[in-house]
Amino acid sequence: MLGILGTSESLAGEARQHWDREFDVIVVGCGLAGASAAYEAARSGAVVLVLDSGGAAANASHGTIIYMGGGTGLQKACQIEDTPEAMMKYLLASTGPDPDTGRIRVFVERSVANYDWLVSLGVPFSNAPDNLSLEYSGSEKVYPWREMIRPVPRGHIPDVPGSKSLYRGGGAWIQKRLLDGARSAGAATPLNAVARRIVRGHDGVVQGVVATIDGRSFSFRARRGLILATGGFAHNKEMVSEHAPIYLGCTPTDLKWNDGWGIRAAQSVGAAVRRMGSAGAGWYFYHPASRRQGVLVNAQGQRFISEDSYSGRVGDAIVREQHGIAYLIVDRTIMDDGASTVIPDAIAAQAASIADLEGLLGIPAPALQQTLDTYNTYATKGQDPLFHKALEHLRPLSQGPFTAINASVGKSRVSFFTLGGVHTTPGAEVLDTEGKTIPKLYAVGRVSAGIPCPYYYSSGLNLGECITFGRIAGIGAARNRT
Amino acid sequence: MLGILGTSESLAGEARQHWDREFDVIVVGCGLAGASAAYEAARSGAVVLVLDSGGAAANASHGTIIYMGGGTGLQKACQIEDTPEAMMKYLLASTGPDPDTGRIRVFVERSVANYDWLVSLGVPFSNAPDNLSLEYSGSEKVYPWREMIRPVPRGHIPDVPGSKSLYRGGGAWIQKRLLDGARSAGAATPLNAVARRIVRGHDGVVQGVVATIDGRSFSFRARRGLILATGGFAHNKEMVSEHAPIYLGCTPTDLKWNDGWGIRAAQSVGAAVRRMGSAGAGWYFYHPASRRQGVLVNAQGQRFISEDSYSGRVGDAIVREQHGIAYLIVDRTIMDDGASTVIPDAIAAQAASIADLEGLLGIPAPALQQTLDTYNTYATKGQDPLFHKALEHLRPLSQGPFTAINASVGKSRVSFFTLGGVHTTPGAEVLDTEGKTIPKLYAVGRVSAGIPCPYYYSSGLNLGECITFGRIAGIGAARNRT
Numbered sequence: 029m030l031g032i033l034g035t036s037e038s039l040a041g042e043a044r045q046h047w048d049r050e051f052d053v054i055v056v057g058c059g060l061a062g063a064s065a066a067y068e069a070a071r072s073g074a075v076v077l078v079l080d081s082g083g084a085a086a087n088a089s090h091g092t093i094i095y096m097g098g099g100t101g102l103q104k105a106c107q108i109e110d111t112p113e114a115m116m117k118y119l120l121a122s123t124g125p126d127p128d129t130g131r132i133r134v135f136v137e138r139s140v141a142n143y144d145w146l147v148s149l150g151v152p153f154s155n156a157p158d159n160l161s162l163e164y165s166g167s168e169k170v171y172p173w174r175e176m177i178r179p180v181p182r183g184h185i186p187d188v189p190g191s192k193s194l195y196r197g198g199g200a201w202i203q204k205r206l207l208d209g210a211r212s213a214g215a216a217t218p219l220n221a222v223a224r225r226i227v228r229g230h231d232g233v234v235q236g237v238v239a240t241i242d243g244r245s246f247s248f249r250a251r252r253g254l255i256l257a258t259g260g261f262a263h264n265k266e267m268v269s270e271h272a273p274i275y276l277g278c279t280p281t282d283l284k285w286n287d288g289w290g291i292r293a294a295q296s297v298g299a300a301v302r303r304m305g306s307a308g309a310g311w312y313f314y315h316p317a318s319r320r321q322g323v324l325v326n327a328q329g330q331r332f333i334s335e336d337s338y339s340g341r342v343g344d345a346i347v348r349e350q351h352g353i354a355y356l357i358v359d360r361t362i363m364d365d366g367a368s369t370v371i372p373d374a375i376a377a378q379a380a381s382i383a384d385l386e387g388l389l390g391i392p393a394p395a396l397q398q399t400l401d402t403y404n405t406y407a408t409k410g411q412d413p414l415f416h417k418a419l420e421h422l423r424p425l426s427q428g429p430f431t432a433i434n435a436s437v438g439k440s441r442v443s444f445f446t447l448g449g450v451h452t453t454p455g456a457e458v459l460d461t462e463g464k465t466i467p468k469l470y471a472v473g474r475v476s477a478g479i480p481c482p483y484y485y486s487s488g489l490n491l492g493e494c495i496t497f498g499r500i501a502g503i504g505a506a507r508n509r510t
Numbered sequence: 511m512l513g514i515l516g517t518s519e520s521l522a523g524e525a526r527q528h529w530d531r532e533f534d535v536i537v538v539g540c541g542l543a544g545a546s547a548a549y550e551a552a553r554s555g556a557v558v559l560v561l562d563s564g565g566a567a568a569n570a571s572h573g574t575i576i577y578m579g580g581g582t583g584l585q586k587a588c589q590i591e592d593t594p595e596a597m598m599k600y601l602l603a604s605t606g607p608d609p610d611t612g613r614i615r616v617f618v619e620r621s622v623a624n625y626d627w628l629v630s631l632g633v634p635f636s637n638a639p640d641n642l643s644l645e646y647s648g649s650e651k652v653y654p655w656r657e658m659i660r661p662v663p664r665g666h667i668p669d670v671p672g673s674k675s676l677y678r679g680g681g682a683w684i685q686k687r688l689l690d691g692a693r694s695a696g697a698a699t700p701l702n703a704v705a706r707r708i709v710r711g712h713d714g715v716v717q718g719v720v721a722t723i724d725g726r727s728f729s730f731r732a733r734r735g736l737i738l739a740t741g742g743f744a745h746n747k748e749m750v751s752e753h754a755p756i757y758l759g760c761t762p763t764d765l766k767w768n769d770g771w772g773i774r775a776a777q778s779v780g781a782a783v784r785r786m787g788s789a790g791a792g793w794y795f796y797h798p799a800s801r802r803q804g805v806l807v808n809a810q811g812q813r814f815i816s817e818d819s820y821s822g823r824v825g826d827a828i829v830r831e832q833h834g835i836a837y838l839i840v841d842r843t844i845m846d847d848g849a850s851t852v853i854p855d856a857i858a859a860q861a862a863s864i865a866d867l868e869g870l871l872g873i874p875a876p877a878l879q880q881t882l883d884t885y886n887t888y889a890t891k892g893q894d895p896l897f898h899k900a901l902e903h904l905r906p907l908s909q910g911p912f913t914a915i916n917a918s919v920g921k922s923r924v925s926f927f928t929l930g931g932v933h934t935t936p937g938a939e940v941l942d943t944e945g946k947t948i949p950k951l952y953a954v955g956r957v958s959a960g961i962p963c964p965y966y967y968s969s970g971l972n973l974g975e976c977i978t979f980g981r982i983a984g985i986g987a988a989r990n991r992t
Contacts, residue, residue, distance in 0.1 A: 125755040203708065268767050270784045273607040273964065295943040296780065301753045305787025328896050330812045349831040392888075392895035398880040406874075413874035451752065461777040482755065 046234065047225060047249040051077040051216075053505045054237055054250040055257055056290065060491055061473025062201055062257030064205035064498025064506075069171070070213035072506035074252055078207070078218040079239055082285040088197045092199045093165045094495065096487030097182035098136055100143035102162050105155040110180045112136045118177045121149050123169055124306075124483040134454040135496050142495050143184065149205055154187040162183045166486025167338050169417030183488045199491060221246070223289065226254065226469070228297040234469040241481050253468045256458075257498065260446035260474040261288025262307070270306035271448065274347060275439045278309055278444040282474075286445075290475035294450045297469070298460040302477035303450035308484030309343035311442050313356065318367035320421040322358040323403055324435065326350045328397035331388060331403065334415040341485045342435075342482055352437035355389065357382075359425040367433070374440055376432040385430045400425060436475025445490070447481040449474060456501035468508055470501035521716060527709065528720065529731040531627055533559040533698075538705045538772065542681055542973055543955025544739030545688035546980030547987075552695035554988035555735055560689070560700040561721055564767040574681045575647045576977065577970030579664035580618055582625035584644050587637040589958065592662045594618045600659045604649055606788075606965040613961055615935040617978050622740040624977050625666065630853040631687055635671040643667045643936055649820050650969025659902030665970045703728070705771065708736065708951070716951040735950045735987025738940075739980065742928035742956040743770025744789070751788035753930065756829060759919045760926040764956075768927075772922055772957035776932045779951070780942040784959035786930035790966030791825035793917050793924050795838065802903040804840040805885055809834045811868060811878035813885065816897040823967045824917075825924050834919035837871065837901035839864075839882070841907040849915070854924055858914040867912045882907060908920045928973070929963040931956060940984035950990055952983035 052074035055066045062078060070076045097103065098112035107391040116136045120127050126164040147153065165183025167173050188201040211217065227247070229235045236249040261267040262280035267288045269276060280286070291301060313319045320336040333345045334352075346354045355376055358367050377388035386396035405426035406412055412422055433442040450458050450471040457465040460475075473494045480489045534556035537548045544560060552558045579585065579596035598618045602609050622698025629635070635643040649655050670683040694697065703721040707907040710731070711717045719722045743749040744762035751758060762768070773783060795801045802818040814836075814843075815827045826838045837858055840849050859870035868878035886906035888894055894904055912923040932940050932953040939947040955976045962971045 125758050126751040135895070269608040270782075271786070273785065276607050292943045295777075295782070298778065300752075301783070303755065303787070304753070304783075328813070332812070392884075395884060395896060398884065402874075402877060402880070414877060461774045468545075494773070 046247060048246045049077070050249040050251060051075050052250070052252040053077075053255065053502070054079065054248055054510065055255045056237060057256065057258035057473070057475070058207065058218055059257060059259060059473060059494065060203050060204070060206075061494035061498040062255070063203045063257045063501035064495050065211070065472055066210040066215055067206040067213070068223060068499045068502030069255075069506045070210040070215040072503055074506035076210060076215035078210070078215065078217050079223055079237070079248075081220070081222045084285065091488070091491055092188075093183045093491065094146075094183055094490035095165065095182050095486055095492035096139045096184050097180065098139045100140050101147060101154045101185065102143065102155060102184060103180070106160070106162050108162070108180050110182070112139070114137065114177055114180065115182065118168060118173060118443055119479065121176055122483065123480045123483045127273055128479060128481075130454040131452075134500070135479055135493065138496050138499075139366065139492070142499070143498070146186070146202070148204075149209065151202055151205065152187045153184060159187065161187050165338075165488045167341060169418060170337050170341075171334055171418075174418070182486075191411065198273070206254070209454045219351040223258070223293070226293050226297045227383045232465040234297065242409050250468065250510040251510035253501075254471055255470040255472060255505055256294060256450070257292040257473050258290030259283070259286035260449065261291060262286050262444060262446050265289040267291075268446070272307050272446060275309060275444045277352060278347060278442045281310070281443040281445045286474070290471065292450050294458055294471060294475075299458045299465075299467060299469070300461045302420050302448060302451040303481045306447040306478075306482035307348040308339045308340050308442045308447055308480070309442055309444040311343040311346055311354070311440065312339045313433070313435070315366045315369055318358055318362050318365065319356060320417070321357045321362050321423055321426060322367070322433075323400065324354055324356050325396065325399055327353040327391070329389075329391040329399050330401055331415060334412070334417045334436070336421045338485055338487065339431045340487065341483070343444070344483065346435060346442060347437060347444070352442070353357050354435035356433040357385070357396075357425065358431050358433065360427040360429055361423075362425070363431055366433070368453060370433055374433050376439070378382045378429050378431075380428045382430055385432055390430055406429045446474065446489045447478040447484055449477045450474045452464045452497070456497040457504070468505070470505055472497040472501045517891070520878035523646070524570040527717065528729060530728045531559070532731040532733060534558050534732070534914055534983070534992065535559075535737065536733040537737045537984075538562065538568050538719060538728055539738065539740035539955070539957070540685070540689065541739060541976065542685050542688075543976035543980040544737070545685045545692070547737045547739060547954055547984035548692040548697055548953070549688040549695070550984030551737075551988045552697040553856040557731060558617075558691070558692060558697035558990035560697065561621065561705055561719070561730075562700050563702070563704045564765065565869045569773070573970070573973055574670075575665045575667055575970035575975060576581075577647065577664050577887055577968055577974035578621045578625045578666050579662065580621045582622050582666065583629060584625065584635045584637060584666060585662070588642070588644050590644070590662050590854050592664070594621070596659055596662065597621065600650060600655060601660055603964045604655055604965065604967045610961060610963075611780070612936040613708045616982070617961055620978050620981075621787065621974070624981070627981070628684070628977070631684075631691065633684055633687065634669040635666060641669065641670050645825045645840055646968045647820075649823060651900060652819050652823075653816055656900070664968075674768060676693075705775070706738070708775050715949040716779065731759045732818060732950065733992035734990040735952055735989055737952040737984075738758045738776060738932070738957050739952060739955050740771040740957045741765070742931065743773060744768050744926060744928050746770040749773075750928070754928060757789045757791060757926045759834060760829060760924045763792070763925040763927045768956070771836050772953065773931050774973065776940055776951065776957075777951060780948060781940045781951070781953075782933040782943045784933040788929040788960075788964035789926045790822050790929055790962070791829040791924055791926040792822045793828055793836070793922065794821045796915070797848045797851055797914070800840055800844050800847065801838060802899070803844050803905055804838045804849070804915075805882065805907060806836055806838050807878065807881055809835040811871075811873040813881055813897060815892070818903045820967055820969065822969065824964070825926070825964065828917060828924060829919060829926070832925070838852030838909065838915040838917050839867070839878075840913050840915065842909040842911055844907070845913055849913070852915055856915050858916045860911050860913045862912075864912055867956035869915055871914055888990045892936050909962065922927045928956065929960040929966055931959045934958045934979070937986055938979040939986070950987070953977040954983045
């Protein structure tokens with residue numbers, strides 16, 4: 029039985045709880061967060077068990093961009109000057125109202141060391157100009173942030189197989205390296221097990237976890253700590269409806285194992301949740317240069333965002349502010365430059381003139397024409413006073429035919445992953461609804477509420493957090509008394 | 511000690527829990543929801559205690575509009591034809607994605623009976639044409655709903671002192687009547703006590719509540735049920751930051767006792783929460799006719815909503831979609847008709863022409879001029895193809911001077927109340943994070959997640975829910991075995 033009643037069962041004390049096996053640290057879930065935690069716990073001398081319902085190989089982190097900065101080795105090799113202060117300032121300004129300063133500070137302060145740690149593990153980064161492992165993955169060069177903080181690139185892309193493909197899978201490479209490292213430090217081979225409930229004792233201390241393997245139930249004691257690294261809840265429709273209903277029409281980016289179990293299990297033993305309505309929605313048009321040069325409009329033919337914004341910020345605006353309806357308007361030049369690689373299904377309308385396009389889209393005249401007139405007039409002067417698109421992407425759209433590419437939810441791929449989750453301290457300890465830590469329970473990665481919450485405006489923050497707080501939890505749990 | 515540890519204390523069984531006093535049903539909080547619950551529980555023969563931290567008289571519900579329909583006595587007296595089906599259809603269409611059909615159905619099915627119940631309690635409603643107790647309090651006459659469901663008014667305003675003033679306090683009148691009724695049915699006089707924690711037993715059944723009175727702690731057993739009616743959390747800045755951060759700049763509509771205690775206490779004994787990021791934000795410009803006739807624009811001088819929308823929908827759009835920035839543009843005619851009663855502080859700019867106004871507001875030319883040109887051109891023809899404002903409010907803005915009235919968060923009063931809360935069944939029973947009910951625990955009013963969640967587009971839904979689910983909880987709790 030799950031939930032508080034389940035917990036109650038064990039409250040008569042440890043003496044009555046039967047344990048099938050005992051470990052020091054148990055990690056549930058082994059994406060990049062779980063693998064980082066398992067590695068550090070094992071290297072700290074703890075006896076470690078990793079449980080993973082998807083099988084370790086399958087549950088690969090879906091990205092490879094890792095947001096790091098403040099002066100990493102790669103930044104230095106690329107002659108990029110960055111400081112922890114600048115990185116902190118950028119994150120405080122771009123992640124949403126009332127940001128979690130404590131977690132952001134830890135994230136920033138550990139960043140250079142985390143880069144060095146990855147390098148020490150054999151993760152390659154390239155500073156070759158034609159194969160650079162560093163990019164502007166966030167909103168650094170976008171208004172208003174570029175005027176607040178000098179832009180520097182912080183998106184680190186490991187130079188491993190697959191990391192440069194559209195659907196990057198290179199995160200799996202690092203994850204495997206970490207799990208191998210954990211095993212060579214003595215961790216047990218990850219068990220293909222489905223965690224069912226957390227056991228919290230009479231004294232409030234978390235004691236272990238009950239899981240099923242091939243349908244049989246086993247209880248595993250975690251003497252020093254239980255680390256949840258089970259991901260978000262984008263694949264649990266009921267939870268999305270309960271907490272983030274406006275994203276119901278979007279496509280989950282996450283892997284299917286991201287069913288929110290860790291969040292619910294933690295709540296069952298008293299954990300608080302934070303900003304559960306937050307998600308990162310992305311409209312990842314696969315010719316980004318076209319998106320930046322085009323004109324994004326809503327159902328009324330109005331612009332609503334600077335088109336050079338990060339895909340996640342564009343998706344966020346489409347879903348949260350534009351009721352899911354948007355078009356990217358491009359002209360022949362942009363189509364010839366690469367946008368024409370769009371699949372025909374993505375084209376909403378095409379016409380010789382903007383007026384005709386407006387009619388085809390059902391936008392009342394002259395709304396779209398006015399939008400383009402104003403845009404073109406200013407673009408000719410190298411200006412965008414309405415949305416402040418950077419000069420390098422500003423060019424009048426003047427060469428017909430004009431094409432409207434669908435950027436609407438349901439008519440194009442607007443994907444999302446959840447950002448809200450278990451409320452944790454900067455030490456990755458889980459907080460209860462009274463603000464007290466739940467002893468020996470940790471949450472890392474997207475099972476925990478993120479730093480970029482509600483605004484995921486910088487790619488790589490998820491994996492960056494996975495490494496930062498995964499490591500912290502692994503080391504912290506291993507240090508606890510048994 | 512609060513939280514799960516607090517609960518644990520009682521888990522050795524009832525024998526070890528000392529109770530200072532025993533009751534059948536305890537109601538915490540006595541706004542309209544708590545008063546309705548207490549009344550029904552007492553009338554059902556239960557021994558009832560009401561706890562209220564604000565003092566019963568102080569904690570008056572802030573509104574008086576009660577959303578009821580489906581053919582109430584007042585609707586009939588006004589020759590308004592309404593059906594439960596039409597009301598259901600409207601609520602399903604206007605309250606947000608994936609609406610809570612079960613709760614909405616119960617709300618609709620009980621509506622006529624709830625009206626009759628209020629009348630039987632002596633609550634007066636007037637069908638006098640010059641003092642009508644019935645109004646369109648929602649979005650019934652607004653696009654797109656007016657085209658989906660034939661509009662009928664469902665906002666019932668009791669004809670009691672204060673109910674027609676701007677800051678209506680008439681809800682207090684009904685509440686007092688209910689508490690008097692509860693007392694005459696045997697309920698104890700409401701105690702001015704601060705509830706501290708819920709006691710849930712080893713068997714999972716809620717047993718009672720611990721509260722402090724003048725700093726001393728007392729335990730009250732609730733043999734048949736504990737009903738939480740403690741309101742939302744708009745006055746708890748930490749909770750707003752954790753769950754609904756985009757509303758941090760808005761002013762709480764709720765009374766100061768709405769600190770979210772009930773939500774946190776319920777979570778501590780395993781309750782699930784739902785849609786905690788939702789809030790009803792309102793820009794209640796105090797000359798509504800001017801708002802409907804004016805033109806609302808955002809920071810880019812673009813229209814973004816039909817100006818005849820309900821104030822709550824306007825506020826919602828300003829906060830959630832327009833980054834908190836908006837202006838209402840009016841001309842001299844509208845000012846003369848009543849908008850000029852605005853306090854001078856509310857005026858952002860005033861100019862002889864729209865072009866000059868645009869300049870004063872810092873909106874890049876000719877964005878605002880284009881917006882007004884298009885609006886005026888269509889308004890002259892009695893059309894609004896962009897946002898579908900109703901014909902009766904459409905009139906070109908042509909008489910200078912033109913005035914921009916501030917509708918921005920921080921520069922005008924954009925108020926909010928929270929809508930997310932404890933997840934409940936249509937029977938007002940509290941659900942845990944596994945979807946099971948927590949025996950003998952009820953939540954009613956805004957401590958529970960609302961029907962209009964995330965969209966509060968119809969005034970009176972809160973009080974309507976308070977009555978509906980307050981009554982259900984009171985009757986349901988009284989029926990439980992001791």
